[in-house]
Amino acid sequence: MSRTPETSAVQRLIDTLSLSDQVRHYLLDALTSGRLRPGDRINEAELARTLGISRNPVREAVSGLAQRGFLVSAPRRGHYLRRFTPQDVDDVFSFRICVESFAIRQALPRMRPADHDDLARLVERMVAAARVGRLAELHQADMVLHRRICELSGNRQTLRAHEGIDTEVQMLIAYVDLEREPPLQSALAHLPIIEALASGDVERSVSAMQHHLETTWAFVHRMYGRTSRGEPLVAAEDAPPSQSRRIRE
Amino acid sequence: MSRTPETSAVQRLIDTLSLSDQVRHYLLDALTSGRLRPGDRINEAELARTLGISRNPVREAVSGLAQRGFLVSAPRRGHYLRRFTPQDVDDVFSFRICVESFAIRQALPRMRPADHDDLARLVERMVAAARVGRLAELHQADMVLHRRICELSGNRQTLRAHEGIDTEVQMLIAYVDLEREPPLQSALAHLPIIEALASGDVERSVSAMQHHLETTWAFVHRMYGRTSRGEPLVAAEDAPPSQSRRIRE
């Protein structure tokens, strides 16, 4: 049996997903990559045609993302990517600090040497990627590092919450990447965190994480101070309903 | 024009929801009320027949709840309510303490006298309900109180996270309400919290909240120590996939 390259293995895994799951990933990527911009509506029929499938899987994916808060829905008028306000940035990042600090507190006592090595390798990857300007790889490793800490906490609720936060953050920065933290600085900013973790000092680790997140927060906030000026900021969560059918029971 | 009672107004509001939204609420109620028990499978066709609708709205609701983690899905074999382990209890409650503490820190500086009165009235309702043994009303007010604090934080992420936690907690206690905290004690336990909030002392408020949640945590944990003994505890998140179709890119 001929060995297939890694991408094919991944591809085979993807192929086993239901169509609605594939659409969900497709849309999540569109959201977090900036291909879909705030205010953009999702045309179910058109998307279904584009993907070569029927509308049902599309609807399931879209409706699920709306339930999770990544899309807003206007009854009878479809779903769209909501707009972001400076307050959204503050909400996400302040909550993120809360969650990731908690993750560190739960993770650190459980961490073994191999885990510390893992994190160190991730930072190395970030630094290397930053040096050669591979930004995508840098941000990928960045995301993995933060998620890894949540995984190490062993708390499913924490990990789940982080998933949502991470998606929010990626959506926030997806379409305003005008000015980011310098890559190398961004990569090196994680060193104090893993060093503090390796030392076993919980409070120092939490402080380091908070400092790092506050820096990122400030960058994102600055972008929103500029880019969102004058735009209609508040998402239309209203919309008058209409029809009237009821389920039995 | 004849005035309709309040329930009709609510009913009219529900009627304006799409069928899938109605099913979603129906299922959430089934989950949190204990009508659906851990391990129970959801038969889409049967549920659709019961509700007198087609399978599509049912599928959308079910798939959304699965995406939010309230149901586990086994490809080609349907969705079911996952089983709960003692660790799930610990995960939920420790994270809940994290979130609600954070909510207090953000909410307290923003609270106005009217807000404190609001919370006080809720506790009064709880005590009154506890005295006359109206447990449903007690727990309802309890839930509203905790959510209200998250609302007062003004942080959408916090509120959203709390929604998930609250659902998890209700699912946890829905089918094991063998021994709960005595009603009156449960109601009175909230007094120190709102008193501390009224005094404006953040740290004391957080401590009071943590103490209260740890008490509840201990009660729920004790129930799981007993009831889940011997049962298959771990949810089946595995299941071998099969088919292979792909969306066009």
Place this chain on the structure above:
DNA sequence: AAACTGTCCACTGTCTGCAGTTGATGTATT
């Protein structure tokens, strides 16, 4: 010219039907 009204189109929400898979039941084989 502005506001109002009627018509039309695009899209969502829902329904019915079909194919493929899964798990179960029954049968044959050792």
Place this chain on the structure above:
DNA sequence: AATACATCAACTGCAGACAGTGGACAGTTT
């Protein structure tokens, strides 16, 4: 009797189609 295999019913995943609504546009009125 136990195991392997074939058969079958039930259910999920998906497709295609229809009805009703919302918004746009044009025509009419003041």
